[in-house]
Amino acid sequence: MGATAGAVWGRAEQQDFRSRVRGTLLGVAVGDALGAPLDGLALAEIRAAHGHEGLVGLGSGCGRRGAITHLTQLALFSLDGLVRAQVRRDTGAWHPPTDVHRAYLRWAATQRDWGPDERRQDDGWLAREEWLYARRSPPRSCLLGLGDDTMGTLDAPKNPGEQGPEAAARSAPFGLLVGWEPQLVLQLAVECAAQTHGHPTAYLAAGAYAVVVHALARGESLDGAVQRALALLAPRPGQQPVADALQRALGAVRQGMPTAERIEELAGDGTAEDVLAVAVYCALVGEDVRHGLRLAVNHGGPSAAAGALTGGLLGALHGETALPPAWLAELEGRPTMLVLADDFAIEMTQGAALHGPSGSSPGWLARYPRA
Template structure:
């Protein structure tokens, strides 16, 4: 697995890319945080708790406003794994799914340990962030899939019947590999999704979502990015459910005013393809980021995952400055998200200067060890 040759980045291109990286990761987190307080409630329950219009603002979850779930935690470790893969490439070891699996194993330690083990230098800086050592309702599929050293693959996946949205919801960072060809982005997302979600619907939805984010991060329209995702899906066995869901999302856009019932219908049974489709619909019909995210969390399905998926799309499409400042101000872990986003943007645009043949930055290799 490889990438296309890196282009020379101009200052304007670097700034746009950094804004989209920040927007994507903050969008995932803020959509997750918006949906977390009503996750598991049906629309009637949401309206009973928050009024006839449903949830319109951040509310309390896990004892605070702006709290994120395991979905954001794992998205951050996806970014960490991608940076580590780039750094390890200098050694001749180039297998990103393995580096992502190691990153997810560092996440599983946060769900098991009381706090970071500062003696373990090879963990890097993200695994030493104390706020990540909280349990946020990670489902059994994640805990089982990452619970031992064996790495699932599409040929021998973990949890082969698992169709949930969690793998897709941690896959936005793969779409930020803008120097890669879309089919490689899809393949990496699929291989990493199979580590926990082994049903073709689960891992192909993750691949399609990553490709859509990839198109947006490259400056394409959302409709064009979805069409590219559909074209790539068509060649893969078992794609029909994901393809049908995305086509239904595009069709729903033409069916009148946005409404919670349309979102709930797209979500269906709450499996990955339905949530990705619903997120696409909300991003397409939302008047702005705030409206799109509200649509993504007020329905009968899993609100945090739909919010996270829609937030990743909206952030990649519009960049950091389009996200609601008041929501970002209360977002749990915001400094960590921004630091990681900026590190990712720096690695992707200036990696050879940080750890290449011409020299390396000891500080960077401390943050992202090659081990």
């Protein structure tokens, strides 16, 4: 795609971008929902419950089929924070990590409060979605990292020993900034990951993942996208474990038919770089989106995170129409996701008409307040 900030978007480009934004966000969510019922189960337990093929469709959790977890919740707030950053750019307050951090604090409030507080008008529309106030097993790293107003930075990261995949799983939206240079996408994702996951492998895995999504959203191949991420990682201190994991994923593709055992080997201890390797591998070897997602979740590792990461890759690569319609029909929160994805696409392609020197849309600023 290669569009840059301020570029004029043709209709076909806008439609393609909208499909990839929708596909990425819905892909994260449907992968998360598919894998969530399997989290914590060993491969033998999965096969005992679902047969040798494992779980092949959305299961039940939290009282319904297609329930999402905190991974999708935070991905939604990532996207919301990016829209708010664009809107606030008009004021000269241009620091996207701060706006994303504020969005994450709004998510943290959903984990404490019973429901939306209508007195907080500056929260915007997403924080008033009542279904998001369900607490879906948020990890201690996220609750601690967002437990006060202090923002973690690369110089002073929150939870410096945390190596989990949660920050990476919420980082697909950064890759949708297709007008940005890839190294800036990497930097933004890394800085936002350090707000909760301060170990270098965790925040660099998040950055690498965002770069891969970014390349896919611009129409590049998955293999080429991974090579781009490896090149950008190379000068970063602490990047070797992430680079090695990505190389293992590429090497595993040449080892024959995919198996759950091979995926478990890639998943290792379930750290961020290993789960990223699972996602890249499953997206590369999957015959289609459905097959890739099934591979990603049916193993003894962190199934929801692996599914979310894989879904984001496949959605960015193929767009919304490649996702399984039957799974989308049962996906919790799908209407909200579609509205948010479309708002993001509009902001990125037509933001100047919504707010800027020539005037502002009161309705848009009510949805995404500048304060």
